[in-house]
Amino acid sequence: MVPTNRLITAASRAQLVRLQAAGATLIRSGETPPFAPDFAYSGTDEKVRSICRCHDDGTRVWFVAYPSTNAAVVRCSFRAVGTPELWDAETGGRFRPYDWKAADGRTEVTLPFRPCGSWFVVIQPGKVRSSLPLLEDPAKVMPQAVTEVEGPWELAFPKGWNCPDKVTLPKLVSWTEIPDGEVRYFSGIATYAKSVELPRGFADGKGRVVLDLGQVKNVAEVTVNGKAYPPLWRPPFRVDVTDAVRAGEPVRLAVRVANLWPNRLIGDEQKPADCEWGYLWDKLAIKEIPDWVKSGKPSPTGRLAFTTWHHWTKDDKLLPSGLLGPVRLVQTVGQ
Numbered sequence: 001m002v003p004t005n006r007l008i009t010a011a012s013r014a015q016l017v018r019l020q021a022a023g024a025t026l027i028r029s030g031e032t033p034p035f036a037p038d039f040a041y042s043g044t045d046e047k048v049r050s051i052c053r054c055h056d057d058g059t060r061v062w063f064v065a066y067p068s069t070n071a072a073v074v075r076c077s078f079r080a081v082g083t084p085e086l087w088d089a090e091t092g093g094r095f096r097p098y099d100w101k102a103a104d105g106r107t108e109v110t111l112p113f114r115p116c117g118s119w120f121v122v123i124q125p126g127k128v129r130s131s132l133p134l135l136e137d138p139a140k141v142m143p144q145a146v147t148e149v150e151g152p153w154e155l156a157f158p159k160g161w162n163c164p165d166k167v168t169l170p171k172l173v174s175w176t177e178i179p180d181g182e183v184r185y186f187s188g189i190a191t192y193a194k195s196v197e198l199p200r201g202f203a204d205g206k207g208r209v210v211l212d213l214g215q216v217k218n219v220a221e222v223t224v225n226g227k228a229y230p231p232l233w234r235p236p237f238r239v240d241v242t243d244a245v246r247a248g249e250p251v252r253l254a255v256r257v258a259n260l261w262p263n264r265l266i267g268d269e270q271k272p273a274d275c276e277w278g279y280l281w282d283k284l285a286i287k288e289i290p291d292w293v294k295s296g297k298p299s300p301t302g303r304l305a306f307t308t309w310h311h312w313t314k315d316d317k318l319l320p321s322g323l324l325g326p327v328r329l330v331q332t333v334g335q
Contacts, residue, residue: 021125022054036105039064040077048074058082058125063089066113069235073138077108080123084109086135087120095135112138115235141332144207147199149253149327154193161186161264161304174217175321176263184318185267187305189258192323196251203245207333213237214325216257223254241329251329259321261305262312268303269314277310284310 039050039062046068053061060080066072078084081102086095086109099110107123112135151171157163162182169178176184203209213220216237222229224244232239245251276287286308292299293306 018056021058022056022060036079037077038079041074043074044068044072046070046072048076060123062121062123063118064111064121065118067116068113069115071113071115071117071138071236073110073112075108076111076121077106078121078123079105080107080125081105082107082123082125085122085124085132086111087122089118089120094132096132098135098137143330144333145199145202145331147196147202147329149194149196149325149329152194153323155322156191156193157183157186158188158190161188172323172325172327174324175259176318182267185263185270186321187259187261187264189256190322192253192255192257194253196253196329198245198247198249198251198329201247202329202331203242203247205247207331208240209242209245210330210332211239211241211253212328212330213255213323214327216323217259217320219258220323221256223256225249225252245329255323257321257323260319262316263318263321264305265307266312266314266316266318268305269312269316271303272301274299274301274303274306286310 038052041048044066046066049065049067051063055061059082060078062078064076066074083102084097084100084107086097088094097109097111101108109121111119111121113119151169153169153172155167155169156165157167159165163186164180164183167178167180167183175186175190178184211222211224213222213232214237215235216232218233220232220237222232222239222241224241227241227244229239229241274292275290277284278287279285289308299306
């Protein structure tokens with residue numbers, strides 16, 4: 001708020017000019033401040049979160065996050081006027097929005113969000129011509145062909161966890177449903193492998209080919225015909241594999257999946273205790289690091305993991321783990 005009954009220095013006036021250029025609203029004493037939200041949105045009942053950073057040249061950058069596990073297209077309004085760019089923090093891609101307008105001191109942009117997705121929205125003052133690629137409108141991207149990737153799958157486990165080296169799965173199920181060895185208690189990284197024959201006309205260059213893993217518990221890393229892709233850590237577990245597949249050639253898939261640690265610790269609870277526990281801050285904690293841990297030896301009771309806090313019991317429910325699917329190869333094309 002700017003006082004009207006006193007003089008301000010030249011330096012203060014210059015600072016106010018900079019603040020106003022950056023988007024700040026200056027209000028004289030006695031005036032009623034106008035309601036102009038920095039960020040607003042419509043088109044979803046889910047909470048959309050945002051935070052803004054202002055730069056000295058007048059550029060404003062919003063980080064906009066959509067925490068829902070459902071995809072959505074949201075109309076967002078920003079208190080700035082300029083040319084918007086969309087930056088994808090996950091892939092590093094930069095795009096022009098397919099639908100936007102600037103008027104009345106605001107810029108409106110249509111943002112398509114993946115589940116648990118986010119965008120950096122960069123709005124530069126003035127009419128900046130951008131050579132960035134145009135973001136695809138999800139309403140105009142349609143599946144052209146779908147190939148279901150069914151069993152059998154070969155599943156390989158690392159040594160040292162009381163699991164078989166390999167298991168053949170007629171269909172995808174949680175590791176907790178596999179009776180071999182202690183697979184149901186396995187926590188770590190296991191690898192699925194399969195070769196898929198593409199139907200005629202698939203990967204013919206008329207669209208993009210996307211591998212959709214369906215449901216994954218909890219993180220996956222995909223290799224297609226020897227080409228590795230970045231880890232997939234949130235839904236949807238999909239990756240564009242267009243550059244790795246060729247029409248008429250089989251697709252060799254390898255999917256490394258990591259789950260969480262509770263299953264292994266619950267499995268260890270089926271065996272006798274290998275240390276002493278006591279209460280600390282109302283939680284069960286180890287009384288003393290046992291000698292077998294200090295000397296780097298295995299547990300004398302056959303347990304495979306070690307922790308200083310007692311979070312799980314032998315009767316706790318195991319967590320679904322692994323590649324659950326359904327797995328599909330989808331060829332998409334813009335309308």
